Amino acid sequence: MATLKPISTLLLFFLLLSTSAAKPGKRVRAHKPCKKLVFYFHDIIYNGKNAKNATSAIVGAPAWGNRTILAGKNHFGNMVVLDDPITLDNDLHSTPVGRAQGFYLYDKKDIFTAWLGFSFVFNSSKHKGSINFAGADPLMNKTRDISVLGGTSNFFMARGIATLMTDAFEGEVYFRLRAEINLYECW
Numbered sequence: 001m002a003t004l005k006p007i008s009t010l011l012l013f014f015l016l017l018s019t020s021a022a023k024p025g026k027r028v029r030a031h032k033p034c035k036k037l038v039f040y041f042h043d044i045i046y047n048g049k050n051a052k053n054a055t056s057a058i059v060g061a062p063a064w065g066n067r068t069i070l071a072g073k074n075h076f077g078n079m080v081v082l083d084d085p086i087t088l089d090n091d092l093h094s095t096p097v098g099r100a101q102g103f104y105l106y107d108k109k110d111i112f113t114a115w116l117g118f119s120f121v122f123n124s125s126k127h128k129g130s131i132n133f134a135g136a137d138p139l140m141n142k143t144r145d146i147s148v149l150g151g152t153s154n155f156f157m158a159r160g161i162a163t164l165m166t167d168a169f170e171g172e173v174y175f176r177l178r179a180e181i182n183l184y185e186c187w
Helices: 004-020
Strands: 035-044 056-060 079-087 098-106 114-123 128-137 143-153 159-170 174-185
Touching (some): 035 098, 079 114
Antiparallel strands (some): 056 079, 098 114, 114 128
16 A cells, blocks of 8 residues: 555655646637638839839849840849739729839749749728738749738738739730738737
8 A cells, every 4th residue: 555655745746736737828820811802902013114004123144134125035034123003993093092012033944933032012081001911923924922921000910812913914014913812810
């Protein structure tokens, strides 16, 4: 009997230790979005003739390229900085609710694709703050997902997925993307 008391005391000690180490109130990620948003952003690339209307410009080009015409078949090596208007519909002339600000890089020689890093910076009464995005953009796919990495103000620490779809494409000068944003962490 004397040997059972130290064993039972030891078992009780480990039981109490294991239950006290559990983390109370652990946050569970939602399987359904806590917020859904849809915006359009309109990119007008500078081509040497449209400085007044351009919302993006080539700031880096490969040795065989230049900064007014995108390089070659897949634009490999071009880096473009953008400051595009964001609207609630697909009309370029609608009142902007903010700006898409950042850059994209054409990063493959053999496939038409880019890598994006940008923020939606809002200036409307309905949306305040910013949402930050980054990821690969395989342009030939109908829809592409990129990561929502965080945000500020109304979108503080938001995380989720933005599904991009090319809504319009007019040669090498203008394109419009539809961004369907699903946030899975909202504060």
